[in-house]
Amino acid sequence: MPLExxxxxxxxxxxxxxxxxxxxxxxxxxxxxxxxxxxxxRNIFPSNIQGLPTWxxxxxxxxxxxxxxGGTDLMVAMNPQTWDKDVASIEPGGYLLYxxxxxxxxxxxxxxxxxIGIPLTAITNSTYTDPRQRQLFKNIIYLGALSALxxxxxxxxxxxxxxxxxxxERLLSSNVHALHLGRDYTLNAIKCPIGLRVRxxxxxxxxxxxxGNSAAALGAVYGGATVCAWYPITPSSSLADAFxxxxxxxxxxxxxxxxxxAIVQGEDELASIGIVIGAAWNGARAFTATSGxxxxxxxxxxxxxxxxxxxxxxxxxxxxxxSTGMPTRTQQCDIISAAYASHGxxxxxxxxxEDPAEAFDMAAQAFDLADRLQTTIFLMLxxxxxxxHRLCRPLKWDDAKQYDxxxxxxxxxxESGTDFGRYLDVDGxxxxxxxxxxxxxxxxxxxxxxxxxxxxxxxxxxxxxxADNMQRLLRKFETAKDLxxxxxxxxxxxxxxxxxxxxxxxxxxxxxxxLLLEAKGHSLDRLRLRAFPFHSSVASFxxxxxxxxxxxxxxxxxxxxxxxxxxxxxxxxxxxxxHYDGTPITARFIARAIGDHLDALKITPLRKAVS
Amino acid sequence: MTYVVKPKFHxxxxxxxxLGFTHRDYEGAVxxxxxxxxxxxxxxxIVEACFELAIEPHRVAKVSGIGCSSKTPTYFLGNSxxxxxxxxxxxxxLTGANLANRDLIYLGVSxxxxxxxxxxxxxxxCMRRGVNMVYIVENNGVYGLTKGQxxxxxxxxxxxxxxxxxxxxxxxxxxxxxQSGASxxxxxxxxxxxxxxxLIKAAIEHRGxxxxxxxxxxxxxxxxxxxxxxxxxxxxxxxxxxxxxFITARAPIHVDYAPGTVEMxxxxxxxxxxxxxxxxxxxxxxxxxxMSFLHHHAAKGQIVTGLLYVENESxxxxxxxxxVEGPLNTLSEKELCPGSAALEKINAALR
Numbered sequence: 001m002p003l004e005x006x007x008x009x010x011x012x013x014x015x016x017x018x019x020x021x022x023x024x025x026x027x028x029x030x031x032x033x034x035x036x037x038x039x040x041x042r043n044i045f046p047s048n049i050q051g052l053p054t055w056x057x058x059x060x061x062x063x064x065x066x067x068x069x070g071g072t073d074l075m076v077a078m079n080p081q082t083w084d085k086d087v088a089s090i091e092p093g094g095y096l097l098y099x100x101x102x103x104x105x106x107x108x109x110x111x112x113x114x115x116i117g118i119p120l121t122a123i124t125n126s127t128y129t130d131p132r133q134r135q136l137f138k139n140i141i142y143l144g145a146l147s148a149l150x151x152x153x154x155x156x157x158x159x160x161x162x163x164x165x166x167x168x169e170r171l172l173s174s175n176v177h178a179l180h181l182g183r184d185y186t187l188n189a190i191k192c193p194i195g196l197r198v199r200x201x202x203x204x205x206x207x208x209x210x211x212g213n214s215a216a217a218l219g220a221v222y223g224g225a226t227v228c229a230w231y232p233i234t235p236s237s238s239l240a241d242a243f244x245x246x247x248x249x250x251x252x253x254x255x256x257x258x259x260x261x262a263i264v265q266g267e268d269e270l271a272s273i274g275i276v277i278g279a280a281w282n283g284a285r286a287f288t289a290t291s292g293x294x295x296x297x298x299x300x301x302x303x304x305x306x307x308x309x310x311x312x313x314x315x316x317x318x319x320x321x322x323s324t325g326m327p328t329r330t331q332q333c334d335i336i337s338a339a340y341a342s343h344g345x346x347x348x349x350x351x352x353x354e355d356p357a358e359a360f361d362m363a364a365q366a367f368d369l370a371d372r373l374q375t376t377i378f379l380m381l382x383x384x385x386x387x388x389h390r391l392c393r394p395l396k397w398d399d400a401k402q403y404d405x406x407x408x409x410x411x412x413x414x415e416s417g418t419d420f421g422r423y424l425d426v427d428g429x430x431x432x433x434x435x436x437x438x439x440x441x442x443x444x445x446x447x448x449x450x451x452x453x454x455x456x457x458x459x460x461x462x463x464x465x466x467a468d469n470m471q472r473l474l475r476k477f478e479t480a481k482d483l484x485x486x487x488x489x490x491x492x493x494x495x496x497x498x499x500x501x502x503x504x505x506x507x508x509x510x511x512x513x514x515l516l517l518e519a520k521g522h523s524l525d526r527l528r529l530r531a532f533p534f535h536s537s538v539a540s541f542x543x544x545x546x547x548x549x550x551x552x553x554x555x556x557x558x559x560x561x562x563x564x565x566x567x568x569x570x571x572x573x574x575x576x577x578x579h580y581d582g583t584p585i586t587a588r589f590i591a592r593a594i595g596d597h598l599d600a601l602k603i604t605p606l607r608k609a610v611s
Numbered sequence: 612m613t614y615v616v617k618p619k620f621h622x623x624x625x626x627x628x629x630l631g632f633t634h635r636d637y638e639g640a641v642x643x644x645x646x647x648x649x650x651x652x653x654x655x656x657i658v659e660a661c662f663e664l665a666i667e668p669h670r671v672a673k674v675s676g677i678g679c680s681s682k683t684p685t686y687f688l689g690n691s692x693x694x695x696x697x698x699x700x701x702x703x704x705l706t707g708a709n710l711a712n713r714d715l716i717y718l719g720v721s722x723x724x725x726x727x728x729x730x731x732x733x734x735x736x737c738m739r740r741g742v743n744m745v746y747i748v749e750n751n752g753v754y755g756l757t758k759g760q761x762x763x764x765x766x767x768x769x770x771x772x773x774x775x776x777x778x779x780x781x782x783x784x785x786x787x788x789x790q791s792g793a794s795x796x797x798x799x800x801x802x803x804x805x806x807x808x809x810l811i812k813a814a815i816e817h818r819g820x821x822x823x824x825x826x827x828x829x830x831x832x833x834x835x836x837x838x839x840x841x842x843x844x845x846x847x848x849x850x851x852x853x854x855x856x857f858i859t860a861r862a863p864i865h866v867d868y869a870p871g872t873v874e875m876x877x878x879x880x881x882x883x884x885x886x887x888x889x890x891x892x893x894x895x896x897x898x899x900x901x902m903s904f905l906h907h908h909a910a911k912g913q914i915v916t917g918l919l920y921v922e923n924e925s926x927x928x929x930x931x932x933x934x935v936e937g938p939l940n941t942l943s944e945k946e947l948c949p950g951s952a953a954l955e956k957i958n959a960a961l962r
Contacts, residue, residue: 208961218957224947226939227710229703250949258935260942262710264928267736271703274696274733278707281694282672282715283940286707300697394958397951403944436940437672437692437708438715445669447685449695459685 002114003093004195007037007062009073011146011196014086016079018050024139025056027160028146029389032060033209034156036201040066040508042388042584047234047327053082062203066355066391067509068384068584074150074196076142083108095194097145116190118145123181137178144182151193153200154183208357208394212385213289215356215395216315217242219363220287221250224403225313227286229264229275231294234327235383236317239289240265269294273301273312280311281448283408283436285367287313292321292334295341302376303342304450306473309423309432311370311377311406314338315363318382320582329582330383332504335558338378339532345470347477349484350378350532354507355385357392358530362485364397371406373480374434382553384505384584409433414443422446422457423469430476477533484531487538492523498598499545501538501574503529503559505584506551512587513594520591522598524549532562539567542574547601549594551577553585617641628665637661637668639689644679649801649827649842650749654686656804657718657747660811661688671716672708676701676730679756680722680749680827688718699730702737702746706928709742712938713929716815717744724754727763727782734784738791738820743927745814746793746822748784749801751829752840759832770837783909785919788822789902794925795821796901798916800845801828809855810918816882819925826914839912850908852893852917856885876921886918895921 003009011028015021022043029041040059046052059069074095077086090096092112098104100117109115124138147154158176165172186192217239220228230240244263251260266272272288279286290298295316305312318334320326338350351366353359359381366377407427409420414435420443423432432455435444446457452466453459460466492514502510507528517524527541527548542548542563550560557576564571577593579585617640625633637658642651661671668690675681677698684693696704705719726734726748737746752765759772763782770776788796795817799807807825814821826845828834834841839848876884876895886895894900901920908915935942 204962206958206962208958210961222948222954224942224944226942226947227707229707250953251947253935256935257933259933260935260939260946262929262932262934262939264706264710264740264932266703267732270700271706271733271736274700274703275707275710277696278674278694278704278709279711279939280707281704282708282711284707284711286711301700304697395954397948397954399951401944435692436712438669438712441667441669442690445690445692447693447695450697451695 001093002195003073003091003095005073006197006199007060007201009060009196010069010071011058011060011074011076012072012086012089013056013076014079014082015054015056016081017046017048017052017054019139020136021054021078021139022056024143025058026389027157027164028143029058030160030209031147031152031157032058032198033204033391034160035153035198036204037062037198038064038066038203038391040068040391042068042384044583045328053079060198062201064203065508065512065587067512068586070586070588076146078142087113095196097142097149114194116149116194118142118182118186118189120145120182123185127181137174140175140178141182144179144184145186147179148183148186148192149190149194151197151199154179204391206394207391209389209391210356211238211387211389212353212356212359212381213239213317213387214242215360216353216363216379216381216386218246218395219360220313220367221246222360222397223285223364223367225285225287225367226261227276227279227284228261228288229266229272229286230289231266231269231272233269233291233294235319235387236289236291236294236315238387239315239317243289269297270301273298273314276312277301277305277310280370281437285313285371287315287366289315289317291317291319292337293324295334295337299342302348303344303346305376306342306346306348307344308448308450309374309434310448311374313366313370313377313379315379315381317386318380320580326582328383330505330584331553331580331582332380332382332506333554333558333580334380335552335554335562338380339562341376347533348376348378349373349480350380351485352380352503352530353385354504354528355392356390357395359385360395365485368404369483372404372431372483373476374406374431375476380504382505407431407433409435409439409444411440411444414440420444421455423453423472424455425472425475429479430472430474431479481533481535484533484535486535487530487541488528489537489541490526492518492525494523496523496525497546498523499525499527499541499548500551500594501527501529501541501548501559501563502551506553509585509587509590510551513590516587516591517595520595522595524594529559534563534566538563539569542567542569547573547575549575549577549597551585551590553579555580628662630665630667632662632665632668634658634662636690637688639684639686642683642686644682645831647830648679649751649829650680650683651686652801652804653747653749653807653825653827654683656807656811657687659804659808660815663808664812664815666716666815670714671718673718673720674701674705674708675720676722676725678722678725678754680720681725683749684718684720699725699728700733701725702730702733702742705744706737706740706742709744709928711940713743713934714938717742719744719746721746721748723748723750723752723762723764723784727784731763731782735787735791738788738793738822740928741792741794741819741926741931743818743929744820745811746820747811748822748824749827750784750824750840751827751833752838753829753833755829755832766839769839770835772832772835783905784822784824786902786905788824789898789920792820793822794819794922796920797822797918798824798826798914800826800849800914800916802842802846803849803916806851806854806916813855813878813884813918816878816880817921817925818879819922819927845914848912848914850913850915852888852890852915852919853895854887854889855918856887877923879925884918884921889917895919896923
């Protein structure tokens with residue numbers, strides 16, 4: 001039976017990297033979106049510029065499920081290298097769209113899927129002679145074919161092309177022409193539409209479509225970052241690129257045209273974090289964007305930021321480790337290396353955004369937290385959020401908001417005789433006053449160092465003075481618990497003994513998994529963590545449930561370890577649910593893994609049954 | 612080293628500069644380095660240079676890495692903020708600090724271990740970027756704090772105190788600075804305060820990356836026969852190409868030098884360097900000739916000192932980045948945050 005579905009299916013494009021398919025595929029996703037149907041696209045790409053296989057997956061979901069689903073209902077197979085694997089991955093009853101210019105033996109197909117052959121190369125070659133044009137327009141031609149097959153409104157695609165090539169009439173009309181070449185051929189040759197269809201809806205609302213890296217970069221602009229130092233590394237480079245682009249648009253003095261920001265591409269990650277720490281020491285808001293290997297390299301400086309108490313913001317777009325790992329695959333695997341970065345006793349604040357909208361908010365908030373807590377704040381993004389377009393609520397900013405620059409002792413305060421001890425805790429919250437260099441001719445200067453010092457910043461190797469400072473740093477970390485974003489709890493409809501903890505990009509898959517589990521009769525209370533250190537509500541949530549599943553995208557259950565360690569929880573109470581093959585976690589995976597555990601718990605123990 | 616706390620009082624008739632400060636106002640804590648250490652002489656020259664230039668002490672930011680040399684910022688400019696960062700990473704910290712506030716004077720102090728070994732990359736890259744700073748390497752060819760290992764500037768064939776002969780080639784910091792695009796490059800000797808102080812003054816007034824390699828003998832581990840960084844060796848092999856008289860823009864220029872022996876070099880801010888030529892053929896504006904001159908003399912075992920290269924029309928990183936005139940760290944929400952109306956437009960473009 002051919003699959004039948006309206007506004008709820010997965011289309012996967014198998015392409016060759018560097019063939020120009022990305023923009024055509026994105027056009028497809030945007031067209032569905034413009035028809036009012038939510039989409040969740042994901043780019044699955046190799047660490048390569050040209051030649052290796054790349055996939056673009058579009059999940060169309062009127063119900064608004066934005067996590068990866070798994071499985072493919074319609075495969076647009078444009079890459080001979082991956083043909084067999086691609087054909088095998090199609091759901092039974094699903095569809096295969098392929099280029100039928102060259103006939104393929106029957107053995108290359110499956111009998112339980114619907115095969116749609118369109119001679120894309122033949123159509124392309126009969127219209128275009130230029131090789132690059134042939135390559136590019138073939139992509140638009142298959143987009144035209146899809147519009148016919150899926151009943152996509154061609155006017156919507158034409159409008160999108162119009163927006164993309166505004167002012168470039170020749171490109172615009174030739175793209176529209178290519179679109180219709182594919183569409184007209186398909187309407188004539190194939191029975192359209194197929195079982196999968198896109199129907200106009202109103203489920204998108206005012207939501208926006210943005211990549212997490214771009215949103216986080218915009219958050220840095222809004223949060224007042226003036227210095228950005230970075231070193232290219234996938235998947236974070238597009239964050240620094242986006243910051244550059246946003247700044248060019250939003251941060252030049254209207255009269256002098258001069259830049260109200262400084263961006264430096266460092267020679268490595270050490271230089272990048274060094275520049276950030278130097279700038280923040282001197283009172284600018286500064287950040288770097290990096291990924292796991294960069295975090296490894298920055299360890300010594302992160303310890304300096306912790307101990308010398310210098311603000312810094314690190315945006316970590318996580319990818320699969322260890323070592324070089326899988327640079328273009330997603331994971332949540334830097335939790336421990338970020339939380340406890342550097343030698344000696346250290347702990348750092350982590351923020352876990354679930355999507356681009358939250359990445360924007362938290363990126364801006366990170367600068368307030370860094371200034372308030374005078375330490376490194378990690379914004380823990382990942383490739384899934386960072387490098388994919390995600391549908392999310394519009395970005396919001398309150399114009400009444402003022403930056404929290406933290407405890408800064410001014411020249412006036414010094415002049416009036418306020419006692420200044422750089423590491424003197426006058427308020428009992430573990431946070432001390434600092435001065436910016438150059439504040440006052442004779443008062444308030446101090447020496448910043450990574451070595452031990454007393455409350456007045458004087459070098460000392462005296463044990464009690466060292467311990468006093470280390471204790472104060474712990475008090476400061478306690479203060480942080482109430483400053484960072486709180487966890488969000490969502491309870492099941494009826495009381496349950498089971499809970500689940502999750503964070504970051506797992507969010508959409510988790511929300512959907514709850515529905516799947518409920519359909520199977522399982523209820524779970526949910527707690528989405530948004531920051532480390534953990535708020536007291538995390539320990540109480542665990543105390544309120546017999547078992548709590550901890551869902552995360554790494555092998556070693558890093559968040560679970562952090563909870564066990566920081567909240568002194570019996571590990572038996574926390575059941576790890578781990579996904580770490582580099583693909584984004586799916587609702588199906590979570591529901592199956594948790595469902596299996598819950599089913600096992602429901603089985604009456606053998607001893608009880610026989611007694 | 613001494614444990615005595617420096618008394619705050621001083622002689623009432625100590626000379627004052629035009630801001631009314633005495634030398635003492637430019638000093639820091641008492642040095643904890645070995646008695647006779649070359650680094651302390653450099654500290655004295657820095658104090659002298661800042662006093663003579665009448666710089667407000669708090670307008671200087673001192674940044675260093677790790678090592679004996681990196682400890683010295685504690686011993687001068689006690690009213691300046693200082694940052695003793697991590698080993699070999701002073702250049703990046705200084706670069707960041709400079710980006711945050713272009714109005715301060717940045718004084719980077721480092722050693723040969725800090726800048727030629729662990730921080731070799733950062734050294735070259737901050738020169739490349741033209742960070743506006745004075746970068747002083749207190750170069751003794753040896754690791755002092757860890758008791759006498761060779762550093763990367765130790766000459767091949769020189770002997771350590773333990774009698775080991777160095778078989779690795781030496782890195783010439785001046786050569787690297789020239790090649791990396793530093794716009795002010797000098798070499799001096801801690802034992803020659805008369806040469807060093809005006810060089811530091813000129814470097815402070817220079818816009819862009821100013822580098823001074825100061826040979827600074829380590830009395831504890833590198834001042835023996837067989838060392839090429841000992842007081843005796845440096846004195847014997849010092850080949851000074853010029854001598855600098857520093858003249859501020861405010862001071863009238865008295866040209867009372869014999870013709871042909873002095874060159875007036877004007878800096879971007881109007882200050883003038885009167886360069887007394889000791890070697891008539893040496894041209895401080897000719898980069899290629901300078902490099903070849905240095906190679907030639909190094910091969911003969913001579914240490915060329917003086918102002919070695921200066922670019923008249925130098926630029927700095929802020930020029931390259933086209934940043935606003937004022938310090939970035941003083942910009943407020945109003946100047947930095949585009950606000951909700953702009954965000955609404957951005958949202959609209961993302962639908």
